[in-house]
Structures are given as structure tokens and as C-alpha cells.
Amino acid sequence: xxxxxxxxxxxxxxxxxxxxxxxxxxxxxxxxxxxxxxxxxxxxxxxxxxxxxxxxxxxxxxxxxxxxxxxxxxxxxxxxxxxxxxxxxxxxxxxxxxxxxxxxxxxxxxxxxxxxxxxxxxxxxxxxxxxxxxxxxxxxxxxxxxxxxxxxxxxxxxxxxxxxxxxxxxxxxxxxxxxxxxxxxxxxxxxxxxxxxxxxxxxxxxxxxxxxxxxxxxxxxxxxxxxxxxxxxxxxxxxxxxxxxxxxxxxxxxxxxxxxxxxxxxxxxxxxxxxxxxxxxxxxxxxx
Amino acid sequence: xxxxxxxxxxxxxxxxxxxxxxxxxxxxxxxxxxxxxxxxxxxxxxxxxxxxxxxxxxxxxxxxxxxxxxxxxxxxxxxxxxxxxxxxxxxxxxxxxxxxxxxxxxxxxxxxxxxxxxxxxxxxxxxxxxxxxxxxxxxxxxxxxxxxxxxxxxxxxxx
Ligand SMILES: Cc1cc2nc3c(=O)[nH]c(=O)nc-3n(C[C@H](O)[C@H](O)[C@H](O)COP(=O)(O)OP(=O)(O)OC[C@H]3O[C@@H](n4cnc5c(N)ncnc54)[C@H](O)[C@@H]3O)c2cc1C
Ligand code: FES
Ligand code: FES
Numbered sequence: 477x478x479x480x481x482x483x484x485x486x487x488x489x490x491x492x493x494x495x496x497x498x499x500x501x502x503x504x505x506x507x508x509x510x511x512x513x514x515x516x517x518x519x520x521x522x523x524x525x526x527x528x529x530x531x532x533x534x535x536x537x538x539x540x541x542x543x544x545x546x547x548x549x550x551x552x553x554x555x556x557x558x559x560x561x562x563x564x565x566x567x568x569x570x571x572x573x574x575x576x577x578x579x580x581x582x583x584x585x586x587x588x589x590x591x592x593x594x595x596x597x598x599x600x601x602x603x604x605x606x607x608x609x610x611x612x613x614x615x616x617x618x619x620x621x622x623x624x625x626x627x628x629x630x631x632x633x634x635x636x637x638x639x640x641x642x643x644x645x646x647x648x649x650x651x652x653x654x655x656x657x658x659x660x661x662x663x664x665x666x667x668x669x670x671x672x673x674x675x676x677x678x679x680x681x682x683x684x685x686x687x688x689x690x691x692x693x694x695x696x697x698x699x700x701x702x703x704x705x706x707x708x709x710x711x712x713x714x715x716x717x718x719x720x721x722x723x724x725x726x727x728x729x730x731x732x733x734x735x736x737x738x739x740x741x742x743x744x745x746x747x748x749x750x751x752x753x754x755x756x757x758x759x760x761x762x763x764x
Numbered sequence: 765x766x767x768x769x770x771x772x773x774x775x776x777x778x779x780x781x782x783x784x785x786x787x788x789x790x791x792x793x794x795x796x797x798x799x800x801x802x803x804x805x806x807x808x809x810x811x812x813x814x815x816x817x818x819x820x821x822x823x824x825x826x827x828x829x830x831x832x833x834x835x836x837x838x839x840x841x842x843x844x845x846x847x848x849x850x851x852x853x854x855x856x857x858x859x860x861x862x863x864x865x866x867x868x869x870x871x872x873x874x875x876x877x878x879x880x881x882x883x884x885x886x887x888x889x890x891x892x893x894x895x896x897x898x899x900x901x902x903x904x905x906x907x908x909x910x911x912x913x914x915x916x917x918x919x920x921x922x923x
Contacts, residue, residue, distance in 0.1 A: 478766040479785035479831040508788065508827045509808040517786055523832060549821075573897020574878065575812055578821040579828075662810070662896055 477517040481526045485609050485638055491522050493611055493634035500524050500636045502545035503579030505572065506588040530583070530638060533557060538644055544583025544637040548595075552577070560644045562757060563651030563670060563750075567598035570655060573662055583637045589623045590664075592690040596623065597670035598653040600695050601685040604642040610635040620687075623694045649674040649683070650757035652750045655690075656742045658733065665690040666734040669722065669746035673705065673754045681705045686718065686751065691726035691743050698725045701747060710755045718751055719744030768831035774799070775843025783830035790814040792830035793840065801841035801870040805899065812898030815871040815878075816840050822878035824897070841870035844877065852922075853877060853915040860911035864902040872898050876912045884920055888913060 482488040492498050499518035501507045502525060511517050524530045524545040533550055534541040540557055548568040551557055558565035571580045571594055585593045586606070596619070604619040611634055619640060622629050631637070645651065651672040657663035668689030674682045684705040686698040704717035728739035766785045773779065774797065781796040788807070793799045793816070805811030807826045814825040817839040844851040853876050856862070863869045872895060879886055879894040886894065891912050892905070900908060 477786040479768060479829055481832075504827050504829065505809055508829070511786070512807050521785070521829060523829070525832075572809065573812065574822050574875065574894055575815060575824045575897040576809055576827075578823055 478520045479523065480520050481523040483526050483528075485527060485529060488522055488524060488527060488636065489609050489611065489634065491520060492636060495519050496633065498522055502530070502581035502584045503547060503576075505576050505580045506584055506590075524583075524636070532639075540642050540644065542582055542640045542642070544639055545581045547578050548580045548582065548585075549574070549577040551582075561598075561602060561642060561651060563653040563672070563754065564595065564598040564602055564604075564642065567595045567653035567655075567668075567670065570594045570653075582640055586619060586622055586640075587629055587631065587637055589625070589627050589629050589694075591626055591693055591695075592665045592668065594653070594655060594665055594668055594689065597668050597687040597689040597695050598651065599640065599642065600687040600697065601651055601670040601672040602642050602645075603685070604640050606640055607638045608635050609638045614638060616641070620695065620697070625693050645672070646674065648676065648758050650754050652753035652757065654746045654750050654753065656746060664733075667691055667728075667739050667742040667746055669743060669750045671747065671750035671754045673710075673751060673758065675710075675755060675758045679709050679759075681708065681710060681714070681755075684751070686722065686747055688722060688725060688743050688747065691728040691739050693727070696725050696727070698722050698747065700724070701751075705751065710751065715748045715751065719748045722747035768834065770831060770834045772833045772836050772838060774838045775840060781830075785829065785831055787830045788826050789816070789828035789830045789833050790825040792833070793825060793838075796830075799840050799842055803867050803870060805867065805871075810899070811868070812871040812875060812895075813868050815874040815898065817874060817878060820881070822875055839874070839877075841873050844873060851877070852918045853880070853912065856911040856915040856918065857908070860907050860914060862903060862907045862911040868898060868900040868903075872900070872908055876915070879912070880916055880919060884916060886913070886916060 497519035500522045530543040530545040532543040552569040585595045599619045653670040655665040655668040672685045684702045686701045700721035701718040723740045723744035783792045803813035805813035809827045816825045
């Protein structure tokens, strides 16, 4: 294996395009454990962290641009970012320990394509966009379309993620992410649930987005739960409908960390709580 | 396997070494530089025994490719004491019996230093979260947490 540290998107792109077994990486917190577990080493490990654009966190006024390799500790450590997108910031901060936080990136979390990746449901409910570089320049697609199955993405040969764009929430809108793990720290989600809700001045829900992680091969949106919320207040009835729809939307696996029935039930509970937390944030004026 | 010539600063000294590109920084520090304070518990980011500060940031050296260290500033446990004068964290670990076999200790000391560098007055909960990436299989965490809290008090009193 050869190590390369390009300093521009173009240089990285040509390295990647020139060798089918080359691979880009950011924090290597997925890549190195996978290599140590016996997965084939890439021919060239292309370190993206020397490219300024990939390590940036930019406030564009109406949106944020997150460099694909930016460590998650830079997101959680940025008060303005965390104030705008508290659910996404919290999800990013759940990844591993402080050691991992100084390396783990949203680009790696997304492109590793683990069904349990914590930041992905939170990006999906915020309609985040992925900016992908390839031979013909860049293209932008919804983050929700990047992962196609466990360990696989829609990125073509020679393509890599440059940055993630997320609009700031419009007025009276906020997000939340919650996960269930058997421990309090350092574990992989058995279920993750993200919500973004918009409430009008009288507390009626005017828009809602709900997405679940770790309960299917890819993140699942729950349109039935979204419909159940829109048009009325956040009430016991609408929350019960959210929980039922979330449980129904799951297509989970059975393993030692959780049975199918358990994951379904927890998905309902977490979806409901994520909606409540997002709604509380709206009522408290954004952050909290 | 390609090899890279790395020039970096470790514990205040300029150091050069030649590493395999696929080698971890942990292996390079132990095998090429001879710093045995970094320990391998897991090699996959779970135990924190290999913790180092890279450019002031807490990291698992097992997850860093050795060539990435080129041009960086590293701190390992060997760099914590001031000559024969132990760092307050080291002294408090000794006095607080915060180690038994000691394999986790260098990693805990570095992680605790990273915390206190940023937050000189942490709560117990903050200490526990900051050390969540470090595993100890024999001492138990209470003595470690108490020793970190005590060291924080001593450091605040001396500055
Ligand atoms: C101890 C430990 C605890 C963890 N805890 C969690 C957790 O709680 N929640 C969680 O979700 N994850 C967790 N992880 C997994 C991992 O840390 C995250 O998925 C992290 O976000 C990966 O980011 P990275 O930059 O380190 O990725 P890397 O390892 O650098 O890359 C991961 C994969 O994505 C590809 N890739 C990276 N960047 C790009 C890009 N820009 N374009 C295209 N492909 C790219 C790489 O080729 C590789 O296949 C944990 C890992 C460890 C070691
Ligand atoms: S050896 Fe690096 S975290 Fe365990
Ligand atoms: S003292 Fe033995 S593992 Fe911590």
C-alpha cells in the first residue's frame, strides 16, 4: 500500500481515477479497523485531510458547507453550527470517543455505508446534499441517495465526496436525533431516529421529516409518520401514529444486539421522542 | 509496500523515521522510534491504550497511518514528566493507586491531559465522558477518575 496526501480536489481525483484499487480516506476510523480485520488494503490510501476544502466548515448565511473530511469535533465545537442544527451536531458527536471525534468525518460516516451510521438519519431529515467530485467536475445529489446498501454507495469509479451542504432551518423549525445503544457511550446504534419539525405560532405542525437508522439496509424515511403529524398539534394521538408508522417502516435484522421485535418497538419509541425533542427545541427558540 | 520518510516532533525532540505506508503510527512509535509507552490493547480504536496528542489533539495512534505523522507535533506519555519531576496527573495516579497492571495507564494519562488542557475544572461526569475511549480491565474507573479530579485541583493551585 502506498500513502498519498494530495492538496487539491483535482489531484485527489486524478490519483483515484488512475487506479481502480485506490481508496480515499479521512479519519481512517473505519478504514484501519477494516484493514486490520483482513479486508484488502487499497493500492493507494489517499488522505483527504490535506485538502483545505475538505477540512472546512463554512457558514454561507443560509446554509452550512461541511468538508467531507472535517473531524466531527469541529462540528460539535462550533456553537453557531450546533445552534442551527442541534440534532445533526448531537448525532455527529455520538460517534466514538474523544479520540475518534478528532478524526471521524461525516464523509466517512456516510461513505462507509453502515446501516447504523449515526449522522446519516440526521443529515437526511435536514435534506442535506452531497457534493461529489468526478472526472467531469462535481455533481450534487441528496445525501439520502448516496448509500445503496450495507457497505455500498452510488459513487462511481474515480468519484469521491467533497462536501456536504445543509440549509439552515427555516423559522420555527428544529431537528433532533436519538439512538438506542446497550451502553451509555462507545457503542453502535441498535436503532437511531431523527426528526425535523416545523410548528406554526399556535403549535400546529406544518412540516415534518422523520428518518430511521439501523433498522434496514439503508436509512428509511417514514412518510406515514410525517403525514400523521402535519396539520395538527403534537398530541398523544399524533405521536402514537408516529410510533406505529415508524415501527411499521422498519425492516430490521435479528442479532445478538437486538431482535426484530425489539428493534421495531424501540424505533417507534425513539421516533416519537425525537419528534418531541425537535418540537421542544422549536418552542425554546431553536437550540437546547 | 511503499515506505515514507517521516520528520516530526515527538515530545519536544525532532525525530525522523522510515515507515511502511500501511503501518500504524502506534507500530512506528514502538518499533521504529522505540517509545514503548504507547500500548496496543486492540489496534482498532476501542481501548485508548495507544492514545497520543497529535498537534494537541487526542488521537488513537493505532488508527493513524504512520506517514500521516509527517510534519506533526506528537506527545506521548514519555513527554509528560518534566525531567525527574512527574506531571501532576502521573503523581496523582501513583498516590491514588489508579493503576494495577499499568497497560492502560499511558493512554489514560494522555487522555486526561487532553481534557485538562481544554477544561481545567471538569466535573466528574465530564471526566468520565472524556475517558470513555479508554478501557481499564483491572483497576476500575473510580480511582482513575478521582486521581484526575485531584490532579486538576493541584494544577489549578499551582498556576
Ligand atoms: C471506537 C470506534 C467507535 C465508533 N463509534 C461510532 C458510533 O458511535 N457511530 C457511528 O456512526 N460510527 C462509529 N464509528 C465508526 C466511524 O468512526 C465513523 O463511521 C466515522 O464517521 C468514519 O469517518 P472516517 O473519516 O474515520 O472514515 P474513514 O475510515 O476515513 O472512511 C470510511 C469509508 O468511507 C470512505 N470515504 C471516506 N471519506 C470519503 C469521501 N470523502 N468520499 C468517498 N469515500 C470516502 C473510505 O474509503 C472508507 O471506505 C466508530 C469507530 C470506532 C473505531
Ligand atoms: S490500541 Fe489503539 S485504541 Fe486500542
Ligand atoms: S491497570 Fe490494568 S488495564 Fe488498567
